[in-house]
Amino acid sequence: MKKIDYYILNTVMSKPFVDRKTLAVSSGYSPAEVDQVLKTLISEGYVSDDISPTDKARDELEKKRPQNAIILAAGYGARMSPINMETPKGLLTVYGEPLIERLITQLIAAGVTDITVVVGFLKEQYGYLPGKFKVKLAVNMDYVSQNNLYSLSLVKEKLHNTYILPCDIWCGDNPFSQNEWDSWYMVTDLADDDSPIIATQDRELVRTTGPGGSARTGISYLQGEVCERVREKLAAYSKDPKYRDAIWEETLFGDNDKMIVSAKLASSSNVFGINTYEQLRELDNTSESLEPDAIKKIAEVFDCEPEFIKDVKILEKGMTNRSFSFTNGCKRYIMRMPGEGTDMLIDREKEYAVYQKISPLKITDDVMYINPYNGYKITVFLEDARTCSPLNIADVEKCMKALREFHSMKLSVDHTFDVFERLEFYESLWVDPSSCYIDYEDTKANVMRLKSYIDSIETEKTLSHIDAVPDNFLLVNVGGKEEVRIIDWEYAGMQDPHIDIAMFAIYSMYNKEQIDVLIDCYFDGACPYYVRTKIYAYIAACGLCWSNWCEYKNHMGVEFGEYALRQYLYAKDYYRVFVAENGGAA
Numbered sequence: 001m002k003k004i005d006y007y008i009l010n011t012v013m014s015k016p017f018v019d020r021k022t023l024a025v026s027s028g029y030s031p032a033e034v035d036q037v038l039k040t041l042i043s044e045g046y047v048s049d050d051i052s053p054t055d056k057a058r059d060e061l062e063k064k065r066p067q068n069a070i071i072l073a074a075g076y077g078a079r080m081s082p083i084n085m086e087t088p089k090g091l092l093t094v095y096g097e098p099l100i101e102r103l104i105t106q107l108i109a110a111g112v113t114d115i116t117v118v119v120g121f122l123k124e125q126y127g128y129l130p131g132k133f134k135v136k137l138a139v140n141m142d143y144v145s146q147n148n149l150y151s152l153s154l155v156k157e158k159l160h161n162t163y164i165l166p167c168d169i170w171c172g173d174n175p176f177s178q179n180e181w182d183s184w185y186m187v188t189d190l191a192d193d194d195s196p197i198i199a200t201q202d203r204e205l206v207r208t209t210g211p212g213g214s215a216r217t218g219i220s221y222l223q224g225e226v227c228e229r230v231r232e233k234l235a236a237y238s239k240d241p242k243y244r245d246a247i248w249e250e251t252l253f254g255d256n257d258k259m260i261v262s263a264k265l266a267s268s269s270n271v272f273g274i275n276t277y278e279q280l281r282e283l284d285n286t287s288e289s290l291e292p293d294a295i296k297k298i299a300e301v302f303d304c305e306p307e308f309i310k311d312v313k314i315l316e317k318g319m320t321n322r323s324f325s326f327t328n329g330c331k332r333y334i335m336r337m338p339g340e341g342t343d344m345l346i347d348r349e350k351e352y353a354v355y356q357k358i359s360p361l362k363i364t365d366d367v368m369y370i371n372p373y374n375g376y377k378i379t380v381f382l383e384d385a386r387t388c389s390p391l392n393i394a395d396v397e398k399c400m401k402a403l404r405e406f407h408s409m410k411l412s413v414d415h416t417f418d419v420f421e422r423l424e425f426y427e428s429l430w431v432d433p434s435s436c437y438i439d440y441e442d443t444k445a446n447v448m449r450l451k452s453y454i455d456s457i458e459t460e461k462t463l464s465h466i467d468a469v470p471d472n473f474l475l476v477n478v479g480g481k482e483e484v485r486i487i488d489w490e491y492a493g494m495q496d497p498h499i500d501i502a503m504f505a506i507y508s509m510y511n512k513e514q515i516d517v518l519i520d521c522y523f524d525g526a527c528p529y530y531v532r533t534k535i536y537a538y539i540a541a542c543g544l545c546w547s548n549w550c551e552y553k554n555h556m557g558v559e560f561g562e563y564a565l566r567q568y569l570y571a572k573d574y575y576r577v578f579v580a581e582n583g584g585a586a
Helices: 004-013 020-027 031-045 055-064 100-107 129-132 148-151 227-235 248-252 278-283 295-301 349-361 395-409 419-428 440-456 499-507 512-525 529-555 562-581
Strands: 066-073 115-117 138-139 163-165 168-172 184-192 197-199 204-207 213-222 259-266 270-271 309-314 321-328 331-338 369-371 378-381 385-387 462-464 474-476 480-487 493-495
Touching: 004 020, 004 031, 004 055, 020 031, 055 278, 066 100, 066 148, 100 115, 100 129, 100 148, 100 168, 115 163, 115 168, 129 138, 148 248, 168 213, 168 474, 168 529, 197 562, 213 248, 213 270, 213 321, 213 440, 227 259, 227 378, 248 259, 270 278, 278 309, 295 309, 295 369, 295 378, 349 369, 395 474, 395 499, 395 512, 419 440, 419 529, 440 529, 499 512, 499 529, 499 562, 512 529, 529 562
Parallel strands: 066 115, 066 163, 115 138, 184 259, 197 213
Antiparallel strands: 163 213, 168 270, 184 213, 197 204, 204 259, 309 321, 321 331, 331 378, 369 378, 385 474, 462 493, 474 480
């Protein structure tokens, strides 16, 4: 059969004794196309003269009837911030009902009771589903570093006349049916510039790189040979690093950049994907999920109702925290929330003490609220601001001047940041007591030898930023002139201020020539040789410190890729640089 034959026959099966005009409206094809297809279906024995399905049609339908469903619910749902701090996206409520419960109920209503839910982030919150709906749970332990292609690969053996669907979609009418004749993937009538596929008039789905793609729903039905092909690709792609961030729909593409399934068209008014806080509010502005702790705290700080908090947008995820911007009135703000495992890395009371010290000096962003216990922080969004470009020497000079001026204030707090103590501490947090680097013990022993040299050089300790990386220097346009603001003081404490130069260098992944230029920028070209050598030693120590930090975060499911490796290499390489610069002694 052709695709159009399946669509018409499916409509006949769903609505027996239907007339030709209603068939055309229901199927989306023209009356002339419907007439032609009916002639074919009647001649082939699938439909009787009175437009009723025959036993032959029912027998074939039975072979293609849906057998099971897989719901993908492992993802973090980063764009749902701040809701996703407390609730996995499948448990967001719309009109009083969790999204995933509505989908499960709709599947069961269509006769599909063999349902597997792949969970990961906040997986424990889905633990009630097997008891309530008799569904099965599969766990993706790598949900942070892998996309949903990997989730589906974990249950690929279940692919046999299977519905695949995301957990974060709301469907007004039931999109599932006992009558499925062919494999399909559902798109809506909305244009989506981020979609890599577009539906043609012939209901084919082809890859596109331009704007105006067809909005994806993530809902699909796979049967027969399509299941076999997808299983094979899942097995191969899930082991290929190239597909680490791929969505499972990538397995539906053939060699000609066409999907091997047809398009099923749905109305955007009936199928609603919920990927952001604002999309949830648009669909159901009374949803109880719209008031997580972060939104309640904002409302409390600004003494307003939650509905006045608008334009919630997730910001690029940082290495330590998650943040989102929002507006209240005509002004934009940023809410910062701690990331995974941060409670072990940051002492929020110490951070609070630092902000109490620096806030009156106008060297950082304007803090509206900071909690010394849970790390929530609200700051004014700096308009016309950009981060320092580590490859722009003019930017670097401005930032090093601002850093030097900050150090010259000689501020003090009651706590220190000891890089050697910290690298030991981060190591103690590892789940696996051994490093992923074979020569770690030798590297660590070398780095620890540098401590006596650093301690031998008397330097007045002062409040230092510690995380003085390019991203934490904002160049703000104030009256046509750029001023530097230094942000994110979580690690700040008393220390040799020259450690901040080392931190800037290793985050920027500078080579030695660039590091020397950086040092000259800070010291206006007048850095004593012994201080330069000390900074090399700090680079080695800081490299190992953040390498150990990255290993801990990796155990928490957060992967930093090349950055983590480069930090470890700084520890190795700059121990050797220090030895060479120090006449062969360590």
